[in-house]
Amino acid sequence: MLQRSWPLPTDRLVLGAASLLASVPRLVLILALAAVLDSSLTGLFLLLTFTYWPEPAHLVRAELLRVRALPYIESARAIGLSGGQILWRHALPNAWRTVRTAFPLSLSALIGLETTLSFLGVGLPSEMPSWGRTLAAARLDPTAWWLVIFPAFVLAGTTLALRQLTTNRISA
Template sequence: MTERATWTQFKRHKGALIGVGVLGFVTLGVLLGDLLWGLDPQKLDIRNKNLRPIYTAIWDSAAAVQWAHPLGTDHLGRDALANMIAGGRTSLAVGWVAMSLSLLIGTVIGVLAGYFRRLDGLLMRFTDLVLSLPILPLLLVAVTLFRDQLRSTFGPEQGMFILIVGVVGLTSWMQTARIVRSEVLALKEREFILAAHSIGTTPGAIIRRHLLPNVISPIMVSATLGLATAIITESALSFLGVGFPPDYPTWGKMLADAVPRMDQYPERVILPGLAISLTVLSVNYIGDGLRDALDPRIRRR
């Protein structure tokens, strides 16, 4: 019954339903896009460089060439659609993995701080310390310090993926920790937790059986915010040129490459920027819908 009421409340949030559709379309597009559009995103075609999207030349004699590159090509002749697909795959992979890492760290710290009073002060002061740090300069310093070592160990792409995921995940867990801590502080005074204490249930069993299942709702809402933050952070790092290698497509890297020629080819900025904006906006709307659907006070109202 509870699941049915939650789904009914979620369906009432039109923005959340649209967000699910947009995020699903983007995710399927980047995962299955290679099956429909098999061009290599790193293939250079100097003879067909700087082509405009198909809509700009549909009445032109060059339209036949444009159909081979419907979103145009960049200054090196690389197909824009293939780069959008490959770049989206990278950006979403970074977002999902970094979000999972931040949720894991935040949940562990939040549960420990909320349940064990002797750890609360230490863990929350550490959380406050990390919150007070300037995140973007910290990210730039971490990438500069560890980039070469990870590249030499895991390769240029895999090394940067591990580094960016680790840096983003380690700097975005604080909000989750605070939310989980507040929920655990309220839950541990409830009757079913006190009853579990009275029959000698160990703290580990209480956390696994009673606390974690009851903090899933705020964790799910925090997950949507964490995914959006991770995507934006990865795009910012790639835009600043400290992310993946120059020939490795991401949405942020496409934006950085398009800036010098944005007055001549504005679509090169609009397309990846629109993809980032729509993805983040859809994730935020899904988070709003989950918050409303999982809040019993709103569901009763």
């Protein structure tokens, strides 16, 4: 689909970096990096982005490889469209459908990860509300069962709703 005009093997570099990042357990990597970074919303966002990008990257790559084999890409090549035009007009819009479908599932996983980090005390700053921090605070009073039940139900409901949204998009 695209001619090699790049001097660097971009695909190999991106996949190698993704494989290297995936070889370390995500929670261990985040805890190690959180010890170095400051506890802020921006820091947490950068930390989660840095550790979570391999999954969407693999998904986009797989979809682009699938789309590249479709007949209309050959037709676009035959009428003389450049590689960039094919990529931006045809390949990425068709790959975006699958990425858009998988997005709620990724968001569900990121919510669970942020909750875990906040529960452990390395997530959001203490002045920001978090389900993980609420659940961690409930450990101080084991007789107050409602401090655990309601945040846990809301967290479970949110993640299950996001997963159901993904299931509905796949079956539609």
